[in-house]
Amino acid sequence: xxxxxxxxxxxxxxxxxxxxxxxxxxxxxxxxxxxxxxxxxxxxxxxxxxxxxxxxxxxxxxxxxxxxxxxxxxxxxxxxxxxxxxxxxxxxxxxxxxxxxxxxxxxxxxxxxxxxxxxxxxxxxxxxxxxxxxxxxxxxxxxxxxxxxxxxxxxxxxxxxxxxxxxxxxxxxxxxxxxxxxxxxxxxxxxxxxxxxxxxxxxxxxxxxxxxxxxxxxxxxxxxxxxxxxxxxxxxxxxxxxxxxxxxxxxxxxxxxxxxxxxxxxxxxxxxxxxxxxxxxxxxxxxxxxxxxxxxxxxxxxxxxxxxxxxxxxxxxx
Amino acid sequence: xxxxxxxxxxxxxxxxxxxxxxxxxxxxxxxxxxxxxxxxxxxxxxxxxxxxxxxxxxxxxxxxxxxxxxxxxxxxxxxxxxxxxxxxxxxxxxxxxxxxxxxxxxxxxxxxxxxxxxxxxxxxxxxxxxxxxxxxxxxxxxxxxxxxxxxxxxxxxxxxxxxxxxxx
Numbered sequence: 001x002x003x004x005x006x007x008x009x010x011x012x013x014x015x016x017x018x019x020x021x022x023x024x025x026x027x028x029x030x031x032x033x034x035x036x037x038x039x040x041x042x043x044x045x046x047x048x049x050x051x052x053x054x055x056x057x058x059x060x061x062x063x064x065x066x067x068x069x070x071x072x073x074x075x076x077x078x079x080x081x082x083x084x085x086x087x088x089x090x091x092x093x094x095x096x097x098x099x100x101x102x103x104x105x106x107x108x109x110x111x112x113x114x115x116x117x118x119x120x121x122x123x124x125x126x127x128x129x130x131x132x133x134x135x136x137x138x139x140x141x142x143x144x145x146x147x148x149x150x151x152x153x154x155x156x157x158x159x160x161x162x163x164x165x166x167x168x169x170x171x172x173x174x175x176x177x178x179x180x181x182x183x184x185x186x187x188x189x190x191x192x193x194x195x196x197x198x199x200x201x202x203x204x205x206x207x208x209x210x211x212x213x214x215x216x217x218x219x220x221x222x223x224x225x226x227x228x229x230x231x232x233x234x235x236x237x238x239x240x241x242x243x244x245x246x247x248x249x250x251x252x253x254x255x256x257x258x259x260x261x262x263x264x265x266x267x268x269x270x271x272x273x274x275x276x277x278x279x280x281x282x283x284x285x286x287x288x289x290x291x292x293x294x295x296x297x298x299x300x301x302x303x304x305x306x307x308x309x310x311x312x313x314x315x316x317x318x
Numbered sequence: 319x320x321x322x323x324x325x326x327x328x329x330x331x332x333x334x335x336x337x338x339x340x341x342x343x344x345x346x347x348x349x350x351x352x353x354x355x356x357x358x359x360x361x362x363x364x365x366x367x368x369x370x371x372x373x374x375x376x377x378x379x380x381x382x383x384x385x386x387x388x389x390x391x392x393x394x395x396x397x398x399x400x401x402x403x404x405x406x407x408x409x410x411x412x413x414x415x416x417x418x419x420x421x422x423x424x425x426x427x428x429x430x431x432x433x434x435x436x437x438x439x440x441x442x443x444x445x446x447x448x449x450x451x452x453x454x455x456x457x458x459x460x461x462x463x464x465x466x467x468x469x470x471x472x473x474x475x476x477x478x479x480x481x482x483x484x485x486x
Contacts, residue, residue, distance in 0.1 A: 315389060
């Protein structure tokens with residue numbers, strides 16, 4: 001379904017989802033990101049590669065971290081950035097997505113970074129956009145969040161370079177998590193042999209096992225000997241029905257504490273896509289502890305987003 | 319064509335020229351090689367001149383002027399300048415000076431690091447086909463090639479120059 005994001009030469013044209021991409025493209029994104037890790041001694045922390053390009057952040061859902069790192073990434077590539085505040089835009093006056101897109105396109109923008117609460121919205125836009133405009137998915141519904149998955153893979157590779165020998169556990173609210181879906185696809189494509197999902201039964205989507213993961217309902221059993229722990233935020237704002245007795249009880253059973261980490265090696269890493277709910281899914285001692293790579297994930301997010309922007313805008317149709 | 323040019327001899331004559339040309343104390347000199355061929359040449363010159371400051375490497379992929387025509391160049395290793403550029407006397411080294419566009423990109427990148435006191439351009443090979451007003455200060459050898467021919471440095475060990483026909 002993601003073929004629309006690849007051009008006839010097999011290059012990345014849009015970045016809509018991890019599903020359907022091959023290992024070479026994922027590795028190319030990681031390698032390109034490496035070259036965008038800025039030299040601290042450089043006075044001007046920019047490169048001129050996207051000078052003259054206009055990138056629009058089109059966020060139909062709230063976001064601070066993702067939008068900021070996309071904006072920073074675009075600016076470090078010397079692109080001009082427009083942040084569209086959807087709450088005050090014409091969509092609240094009834095303008096359709098496609099009309100809005102055509103209007104923005106008429107302003108000669110080169111890329112749209114889209115976050116939308118509806119699954120497939122970035123796909124839909126990519127299908128209807130002019131051929132020289134690029135779409136990046138910054139999170140669609142409960143579907144995918146591909147740049148988050150790639151920055152997670154980048155952070156894992158910094159600490160554990162060999163994907164083919166890894167044991168990775170994803171813990172928490174899988175049901176509402178587009179990050180978990182993208183992460184599972186990326187881990188599979190990169191050859192991780194042991195992917196585990198740990199959550200209460202109410203927070204596990206149906207047919208998840210078809211993605212090739214092992215499902216655990218008990219934290220200690222699932223965490224046994226893992227190398228990487230990817231925590232997820234409990235997305236209470238998306239819970240329309242009572243899926244959990246209370247956040248306090250959730251923490252007792254699924255909160256990541258130093259005690260829960262006794263079953264993993266001392267060099268295992270702890271990740272979280274943010275924002276963190278301290279005392280709900282993760283204990284402060286763990287979030288701020290020596291295993292935590294949470295802030296590295298944020299830094300790596302800039303390099304990954306620079307890589308994806310430069311790669312997609314650098315894809316030339318022949 | 320097999321290599322009949324002795325790269326080592328060229329490097330020795332370049333380092334002699336550089337020694338005469340450099341007026342400043344050697345610890346104020348920063349040598350920077352443009353990846354990949356320029357870096358190989360810079361490594362040899364750096365040894366011959368016995369420079370105290372470590373060698374800098376420049377990857378100009380993000381400063382090229384042909385991004386909108388040919389897209390992103392695949393590459394992994396970023397630029398690294400180990401010492402501050404401000405007030406430093408820089409020797410910028412490349413293997414072949416052709417159109418001058420690589421050097422233009424390199425100079426732009428250097429100035430994003432700081433304001434050097436001076437920049438000298440040293441190239442192993444200077445050939446015809448300049449498209450920008452950029453000339454070298456130190457030259458290993460000069461070539462006048464006919465259309466459809468290119469000269470390429472092969473290496474890193476041993477270093478050799480080859481004249482090749484471009485396949486269109």
